[in-house]
Amino acid sequence: MALNVLLTILQQGLCYALVAMGVYISYKILDFPDLTVDSSFPLGGVVCISLIQAGCPFIIAILVAFVAGSAAGFITGFLHVKFKISNLLSGIITMTALLSINMACSKGRTLIPYSGSTTLFNNAFIRLFGSDIHIQALGKILILVIVVIIFKFLIDLFLKTKTGFMLRAVGNNEQMCTSLGCNSGKYKILGLVIANGMVGLAGAIYGQYMNYFDNTSGTGMVVIALASVIIGCALFKNLRVVKGTTAVIVGAIIYTAALNVVIAIGVPTTYLKLVMAAIFAIILVLNGFVLNKDRKVKKEVIEDVSKA
């Protein structure tokens, strides 16, 4: 029982870590609370399953899911930058529009099973782990760890480039970007494109892990991702050696663990979203307390300095 829960936590947590790394870019780096996520996640999933069932290799299907998510992010960014629609509303518009698109892509079906297609989690490599379900789970975790690490390093590398620097500057101080002769709108769009690309990719991988596509799998994904980002960043706030991406991966696993533990102690799954929201609220309240404490300390320091 406990072993099962632990294995589920790691597998789900690593899938959510991919979403969280995307949302880390939009929310933490760009300071853009992006609601597109709830729909770009299943968009990635449906694109991936459609391609795989049409005979496309799963790796290519996953990459196309990234592109599909990026396109969703582009629309949100474009609405926000070109038409000056607020960040929340731009996200809501794209998210709602995509509900229809996702439904159209899945031809009206809420669930589509993978039914034996070769996927990231159903291939010759996984079969090396034998038929025992727990040992197979270890294989899946191994694959997920590799995928998460690859994208973590890619994002870390990107954030160290000149473009990455500028992205960080835009989220921090838009005027600085303008002063340096760059169009801040372009960088915002770029950030959302990468962020939702990651979300689409996560949706594709999550679907393959579940072995079916679920059109409702995106509901609450924003909360999962934001909670992961906030937990991770709060935990490692004072440790500059730990990169933001590492922090949100840990955050995602912790949040998934909290959810699964609550379900494991007997709360009916009907209340899963309620639990999700409640834990998120608790995290925000705790995080707020920590921040306030910090502010008080800072204020005291400033007063001390001005007295001296």
Add this chain to the structure above:
Amino acid sequence: MSQKLELQNIVKIFNKGTVNEATIFDGFNLSVEQGEFVSIVGSNGSGKTTLLNIISGNVPIESGKILLNGEDITRQKEYIRARKIGRVFQDPSKGTANTMTIAENMALAENKGKLYGLTRGLNKKKIEEYRDMLRPLNLGLEDKINVEVGSLSGGQRQALTLLIATMTPIDLLLLDEHTAALDPKTSQDIMELTNRIVKEKQITTLMVTHNLRFAVEYGSRLMMFNKGTAVIDKAGEEKQKLVVDDLLKTFNEISIECGN
């Protein structure tokens, strides 16, 4: 000498077509010569900051023409103009990215006007160069090169902003009450630093300030604004003869006129 900056017939109306309509500039003209350091004083609402916003492209104008280096920049977007214009704001947090380190901020600034591509953002070999640039500020920033800018004091950040704004060759430097948020001592230090940088690099500069003493002591030309016109505009020897009391007298006269 050549005209570095020219404003021709600038008209700026705020809230046009509403009951709050306010004409700030109505046919305003200004030319600034290469290397001039213009101090601009005036009461609130006299159009000083609006002038800087118009030049930087932050605020659109109704009509008129803006020439920088002879090139018409009236239709250029703010971020395009910024490639040739440096700007320092009153708020020290506006000039730097506070979650990035000093070195990262400097690396960003050094690339101004060039493509921000996928090459490495911070070249480790450059760090020594950055340290050498920070040393003359005498603020010990050279030892904090890997410290996030957000943890620096207002004065340190403003000094860094000045350095960043003038790191690449620019045609024009706009200073928008850039010492106003600092304590008197720091304010004086930053003013000295400004003067040194502007003289060293011979940058054409417009400085808006509420500090009449700074306006008198520094710069090669002084303008006092009232209701969108320059009531005082003195350069060269005439400017040297100006004392704070003269300015204060005119300032008071204007204020009485305005009913303050």
